[in-house]
Amino acid sequence: MSAGTVYGVGLGPGDPDLLSVRADRLVRGAKHVAFFRKAGRAGQARQIVNGMLADSAIEFPMEYPVTTEIPLSDPRYNEVLSNFYADCTDHVRDLAEAGEDVIVLCEGDPFFYGSFMHLYTRLKPHVPVEVVPAITGMSGAWTATGAPITWGDDILTVLMGTLDEDTLAARMKDADALVVMKIGRNIDKVCRALHAAGKYEDAYLIEYATMPNQQVQKLCEAEGKITPYFSIIVVHGQGRRP
Incomplete structure (x- = not known):
């Protein structure tokens, strides 16, 4: 057989x-x-x-x-x-x-x-x-924001919210464009790392991307919100363009 x-x-x-x-x-x-x-x-x-x-x-x-x-x-x-x-x-x-x-x-x-x-x-x-x-889920998420995630020579960095705070902050600081996955209960740690990297104000929170209950908002406007596991944070690159 x-x-x-x-x-x-x-x-x-x-x-x-x-x-x-x-x-x-x-x-x-x-x-x-x-x-x-x-x-x-x-x-x-x-x-x-x-x-x-x-x-x-x-x-x-x-x-x-x-x-x-x-x-x-x-x-x-x-x-x-x-x-x-x-x-x-x-x-x-x-x-x-x-x-x-x-x-x-x-x-x-x-x-x-x-x-x-x-x-x-x-x-x-x-x-x-x-x-x-x-x-990928992250592609659905950044598309939901209505803006390109990368331009020109931007380097895209993908991070897991489960990483330790110092590693998150260091990697975020070096990134042109950024995706953070596995948010959930890691949200406070991720937000602190974004603040340390100087990217908090530019970050978007996307919940349930492409699903009927999809929500998209600036992360700074979701302060204190309990986020589901199926959330993704993105920071758009602003690189070279004609």
Whole structure:
């Protein structure tokens, strides 16, 4: 029996209209559909494809055992997540080795800070794996501001809000154009770093980019606001132009 293929399908920033033609076709024709989600939640990737899956599709929610309950610096964090990804891989691999294709839904692009990468590296030596690229969440965010993120020779820096404050501030200071992801409870630290880098007043906060509940505002006007995890901060470059 030939092995099935595992497809890591990028869904883009959130608007189903922004799926690629190939992603749309794979999602609608899927027999086995896997997706990550926080326990007790529907899952952002799953919500993007609401109404697209066949009634007969068999769903496999992969629920994170931890998100913020254990600090990133705690050795247990990697241990718990590593075991989780191994278990998910075993399930998906069993399906593929039985000849079944499996669609793994991925927010944004699968190879851009996505959880699918942890399955990919474990599956690749054993079964066929294909990746369907997509529009990134940050692209949807800066487009929502109505202004280009880079001009001319601008250097774009992408940072995670989970980094320590000193590292954030140093990298921000050197950036021409800036994207900060994984905001959520890191918002106060990110704001302090932006202040230290002299970029706070130029920063925009984009929540749920391209989704029905999208919000775009200057970061300085959102002072004290509780931001969702699916928030992105951008600072536009002002580089060379004709």
